[in-house]
Amino acid sequence: MTRLLKILILFVCVQMSAQQGGMWIPSLLEGMNEKEMKSLGMKMTAKDIYDVNNSSLKDAVPQFNGGCTAEVISPKGLLLTNHHCGFDAIQNHSTVEHDYLQDGFWAYNMQDELPNPDMVVMFIVRIEDVTTKVLEGTQALTSEADKQKKIQENITSLSNSLPKESWQENKIRTFYEGNQYMLFVTETYKDIRLVGAPPSSIGKFGSDTDNWVWPRHTGDFSLFRIYADKNNKPAAYSKDNVPYTPKHFLPISLDGIKEDDFTLVFGYPGRTTEYLPAVAVEQIVNELNPAKIEVRDAALKVEDGFMRKDQSIKIQYASKYAGIANYWKKWIGETQGLKKSNAVALKKKDEAEFTKRVEKAAKKAEYGNLLTEFETNYKEIAPYGLARDYFQEIALRNTELTSVAFRMYQLEQVYTTKGEQAFNARKQNMIDQLVDFYKDFNKTVDEKVFEQLIAIYSKKYPAQFLPASLKNVNATALASEVYSQTKLTSLDGLKSLLNGDAKTVITNLNNDKAFKVTKEMAESYFNSVAPKYDEINLKISALQRTYVKAQLELFKDKRLFPDANSTLRVTYGKVKGYDPKDATIYTPVTYLDGVMEKYVPGDYEFDVPQKLIDLYNEKDYGQYGENGKMPVCFIGTNHTTGGNSGSPAIDAKGNLIGLNFDRVWEGTMSDIHYDPSICRNIMVDARYVLFIIDKFANAQNLMGELKLVHPKRK
Numbered sequence: 001m002t003r004l005l006k007i008l009i010l011f012v013c014v015q016m017s018a019q020q021g022g023m024w025i026p027s028l029l030e031g032m033n034e035k036e037m038k039s040l041g042m043k044m045t046a047k048d049i050y051d052v053n054n055s056s057l058k059d060a061v062p063q064f065n066g067g068c069t070a071e072v073i074s075p076k077g078l079l080l081t082n083h084h085c086g087f088d089a090i091q092n093h094s095t096v097e098h099d100y101l102q103d104g105f106w107a108y109n110m111q112d113e114l115p116n117p118d119m120v121v122m123f124i125v126r127i128e129d130v131t132t133k134v135l136e137g138t139q140a141l142t143s144e145a146d147k148q149k150k151i152q153e154n155i156t157s158l159s160n161s162l163p164k165e166s167w168q169e170n171k172i173r174t175f176y177e178g179n180q181y182m183l184f185v186t187e188t189y190k191d192i193r194l195v196g197a198p199p200s201s202i203g204k205f206g207s208d209t210d211n212w213v214w215p216r217h218t219g220d221f222s223l224f225r226i227y228a229d230k231n232n233k234p235a236a237y238s239k240d241n242v243p244y245t246p247k248h249f250l251p252i253s254l255d256g257i258k259e260d261d262f263t264l265v266f267g268y269p270g271r272t273t274e275y276l277p278a279v280a281v282e283q284i285v286n287e288l289n290p291a292k293i294e295v296r297d298a299a300l301k302v303e304d305g306f307m308r309k310d311q312s313i314k315i316q317y318a319s320k321y322a323g324i325a326n327y328w329k330k331w332i333g334e335t336q337g338l339k340k341s342n343a344v345a346l347k348k349k350d351e352a353e354f355t356k357r358v359e360k361a362a363k364k365a366e367y368g369n370l371l372t373e374f375e376t377n378y379k380e381i382a383p384y385g386l387a388r389d390y391f392q393e394i395a396l397r398n399t400e401l402t403s404v405a406f407r408m409y410q411l412e413q414v415y416t417t418k419g420e421q422a423f424n425a426r427k428q429n430m431i432d433q434l435v436d437f438y439k440d441f442n443k444t445v446d447e448k449v450f451e452q453l454i455a456i457y458s459k460k461y462p463a464q465f466l467p468a469s470l471k472n473v474n475a476t477a478l479a480s481e482v483y484s485q486t487k488l489t490s491l492d493g494l495k496s497l498l499n500g501d502a503k504t505v506i507t508n509l510n511n512d513k514a515f516k517v518t519k520e521m522a523e524s525y526f527n528s529v530a531p532k533y534d535e536i537n538l539k540i541s542a543l544q545r546t547y548v549k550a551q552l553e554l555f556k557d558k559r560l561f562p563d564a565n566s567t568l569r570v571t572y573g574k575v576k577g578y579d580p581k582d583a584t585i586y587t588p589v590t591y592l593d594g595v596m597e598k599y600v601p602g603d604y605e606f607d608v609p610q611k612l613i614d615l616y617n618e619k620d621y622g623q624y625g626e627n628g629k630m631p632v633c634f635i636g637t638n639h640t641t642g643g644n645s646g647s648p649a650i651d652a653k654g655n656l657i658g659l660n661f662d663r664v665w666e667g668t669m670s671d672i673h674y675d676p677s678i679c680r681n682i683m684v685d686a687r688y689v690l691f692i693i694d695k696f697a698n699a700q701n702l703m704g705e706l707k708l709v710h711p712k713r714k
């Protein structure tokens, strides 16, 4: 190929992929995206994806338990989601004797499916634009706080008054930072049972070492089933409930994928911040991410040390550890990616262009001060933001004892603000909620975590806010004092501390050492940090709303998508490899051969079950293999984020081809700065899922429910 031709091809590729990215509102695809989607190879219409009057793909894609996505894959309400999304449930059903995390779990008939109290699955019935109604009566208000208050009032009254069925809910969410409001009518099912999960050596293969990394070989899936009452409506768990009959379920393609195939990922991305000014990104890269990484780094080292030595601690802490490790690693990748892609410099360039367009459009009065005001406010918020992150990461997120003590602190607040009756109700509620917490709490582990984190707090929490008693603290001495004296390290201790009338309880709490330390941290935060943080943050949100409005007006040539907000979105692209660094090219598909290459017998991250080794040796892949190889994972240019886990990857015709579960290391900054050349989402190949259900688990009861199709055959 001539050099010129190469450059030309590269240019065309960049142009084409540059149009991609974005998380789009399913009800607006027709005007916004359908044309582009078809040009990428889609054979469906926008109505096949979202339709109010007929069943469509959206009816097969519920939000799974608040934080993930799932898809219905059978007429009997069988749900597919990630192993890491079902992880808590799988862990909860596990003991050292029946360790479903280690050995996997399969219900070979419906009676064996395991109920999960509190687990929910939410479907979207319809989506409507309600911007005018939500903003009614706010235009005349000049104070930002009043405006927000009025908006909240409108949202509450609209949620109550807009039409819906008795079992449904109205949810109103903001898009484009307060420039648009959408109503979601939802249905939430509450009887969700565990049906199947591969052993962690498949479902979590590669664990934290491979997390956020390509090439990947994880069979990250698990199966649940939705149960409904006799009328197919949501109902609390009952043994009389029946499998849910969906409005739509996804057929599964046996034809697989190849590079450049169209892909669509449908799900509930949680949160992105793509329209931040450069100064905000700078703060994330230089201050906030490093602080959070440091705290979690310390907590993880402690937990890992104990988990490697003790199997019961490993079960107790598996889910918690994975949760902490996940974003710890993501923030590291994100920080690197933002630096490497020069996100701050690029944002500054965009801002220069923004300023030019503001001038040209004669909008200086409206938008001319935005960027300098961002500068001022971000500078002012810096120490408060840092203190907030340290407080949250140390006291609330990663030290378990202080997180419980903090709840006791909130209980005390309930008493002071609402009185004895509210106090008693909350108290009982808390005891009930904490039963599970103590099941997985280990005092020795947590004491070490506390020791490490309180040392960081003492050194790094901005000095002007630091409580006097925690200055220059001897962390080891304090940890041993706290953990030997507090009653909060066991459920019985907690109950005894909460025994008696409110006054007695409050006195006892205030004599408890863990309570005292936590209360000092909390009061420092709530008295010296939060009020100012909230005040500046409110200003920043108002600026951000105007900034997004301005971009929508001035950059009509760029199609702007609304930041993720945990609502249902469509993202699309192609199966595609990438070029992460000098002299390295990643192809888009991995195979079972790669699992065997990574295999380390007995290792907690890279062990492989004997049955899988046997199937590999016999090349017994049935109809799921491809040219004698078993595909495992693939990547694509779909723009996804946390919450998209478990999202279906769908082919050009609406069939399931994979299951989204992660992103590649170089592209983890996509929440802040999406770069189409290196941002890729990672999916498990649907054929690998089928292979594990059929050949590995021999769950023919489940295979019989599925609809397997050959969309590529003529």
Ligand code: ARG
Residues within 6 Å of the ligand: 084, 207, 208, 211, 212, 321, 322, 323, 325, 326, 642, 645, 661, 662, 663
């Ligand atoms: N990184 C993926 C996501 O953000 C997968 C997480 C699974 N957890 C883990 N620690 N391996 O959810």
Ligand code: ASP
Residues within 6 Å of the ligand: 068, 640, 641, 642, 643, 644, 645, 646, 661, 662, 663
């Ligand atoms: N693993 C993520 C999730 O759980 C997906 C991602 O962040 O790419 O939603």
